[in-house]
Amino acid sequence: MADILSSRTAPAHGISGEDVIGHPVWTELKEAVETVRPWQLKDGSIDFEAEDAPSRTDAAQAVDRVAAAVDRLTALLPHDAAYHHALAADLRRWADEGFGVPDFLDSLLAFRPAADRTDGRRHVVVFPMYTQNGNPDRNLEAVALRVMWPEWIAELERTRYDNPQFVPIVFEDFTPGYDTDSAVLFPETVAVRKPPASWSWGAIFCDREAARFRVVTEAAVDILGLDLPPEAARLVSDQALAQQTYMLWDMIHDRTHSHGDLPFDPFMIKQRAPFWMYGLEELRCDLTSFRAAVELQAEGHPMGLGVQYAILFDRLFRFPVTGARVRNYDGLGGQLLFSYLHKHDAVRWTDNTLHIDWERAPQVTNQLCEEIETLYRDGIDRPKLVHWFAAYDLVASYLSPHPGSVWAKGPDALDLSLPPRKLVDDVLADEFPLSMFYEALSRKLRDTIASTKGITGSGAGFKFEIADTQQA
Structure with missing residues (x-):
């Protein structure tokens, strides 16, 4: 891969990450939030009759410290003034009403990070929420984060891959709910009295996704004896490049959930379906991103090839062996991709060494995407159960x-x-x-995958831009 990125210290739009997480008010906020968290039940409420419960006075004082810290943050983050005002009001109302199930709908609606995706913009987010693939309880959490939105991604979103709700972000600091495997910040996770008619944003921690990808891929490549092309090796070794790559992948993936011949609600919200249906949907979105990356590469865009490598390696190495085997739909998608590539001679496991046909792999991967799209297109004319069986047959054609x-x-x-x-x-x-094959790989990667819990990227405070491709 040619030198496509240049890095320099980013203009911080009036505030840097160090200004927030190094400021006493951030320390005060974290300490106050971490005082409240152990008192909360699964639904976010506080039971004052429970053993080791605080007094109502102690709880009120702790929540007031959270609200006071939020108020003070406005001087550091004036673009979030409306959100901070609503958040402090929600916190104090929760205390005044007796610490029942929290309702932070007002502050959630006031927080609109997608409305201005200025590159390098900082936010501090405080909500009672669960974290996907992390903490299942609606604990109070505080997260300091930074938006990634360089001009090249803004142009692609504006001209080709419209996704006005997508917000790529990186961690600055966080409370224990994010010291987990969670790499998303979604409004659906926040405790509210009723969900709004629609959501206006969804955020992905690209630094965690990239760092996890790099650690697991490096270990898998070593275990499997895979010979990487130079461009792929650079992607695995370069956190800045990997973050940029994941930003593009996630942007296209996210929008694909509402694009195409969809026989059902694209996010399958409040639906009960066999988990292979969710696995095929996630894989469809990844393979659509892969196909878009192939097209970008053919046009000479410097990020196209990296997205292809990222999707292949994460889907083949990390996804199948991460998490429990209970309805593991992302794992299923990775298994399906590997088997499809293997049965179409794009991947071979011979002499205890993995070989990938780098020219054939993109063609075969796009072929699987076409099969899933055909399944969807035909599904529009099928009853639900018939469609489920057709999807089962597709998966069972490659997985036992x-x-x-x-x-x-x-x-x-x-x-x-x-x-x-x-x-x-x-x-x-x-x-x-x-x-x-994957049983053996799972045993060898188990400790590596466990080590990525709570991982974040490096290079905070820097901005990475695509250099002029003719000079690269």
Whole structure:
């Protein structure tokens, strides 16, 4: 890969990360939030009858310290003044009403980071929320973060991949709910009295995604003896480049959930479906991003090739062996991609060494994308259960179902008098177990994957821009 990035200290738009996380008010805010967190129940409320519960006075004082710190932050982050005002009001109302289930809808609606995605802009976010792939409880959390929005990504979003709600971010600091595997900040996770009709933003921590990718890929490449092209090796070794790459991948992936021939709600919100349906949807979005990256590369865009490598390596190495095997739909998508590439001679595991045909792999990956798109297009004319079986057949063509699977025996083995959502109960927790290849890889990568919990990127305070491609 040519030198496509140049780095320099970023103009901080009046505030730097060090100004926030190095300021006494941030320390005060974190300490106050971390005082409140252990008192909260799963739903975010505080039970004053519980053992080790605080007094109402102590709880009120701690929450008031949080609100006071938020008020003081406005001087550092004036662009968030409306949000800070609403947040302090929500905090104090929660205390005044007796610390029941929190309702932070007013402050959530006031926080609109997608409205001005200025590159380098800092935010401090405080909400009672669970963290996806992290803490399942609605604890009070505080996160200091920075927006990534260089001109090259802004131009692509404006001209090709419109996604006005997407906000790529990096960590500055956080409370314990983000000392986990969570790499997203989504409004859906916040405790509110009722969800609004629609959400206006969704944020991805590109630094955590990139850092996790680099650590796991480096270990997998060493274990499998894979010979990387120079451009791929550079991506794995360069955190700044990897963050930029993930920003582009995530932007295209996110918008794909609402683009294409969709036979169902693209996010499958409040639907009950077999987990392979979610796996195919996530894989479809990744493979659509891959195809877009192939097109960008063909046009000479310097980020196109890196996105292809990132998708292949994360899907082939990290996703299949990360997390529990219970309805692991991202793991299933990675297994499917590997098997598809292997059965179409784009990947070979020979003499205990992994070989990838770098010319054939993009063609075969795009071919799988086309198969999934055909499934979706045909699904528009199918009843839900028929579509589920067609999707099962696609997956089972490449992955062996569990020998005890009822679904693998076909429709005659199921009680079709039941509604489809009830038939989901017959899906095994691990309907498509790991192959022997992935069982072995899982054991060897287990400690590496565990080590990435809470990981963040490096290079805070820097801005990375694509250099002129003719000079690169």
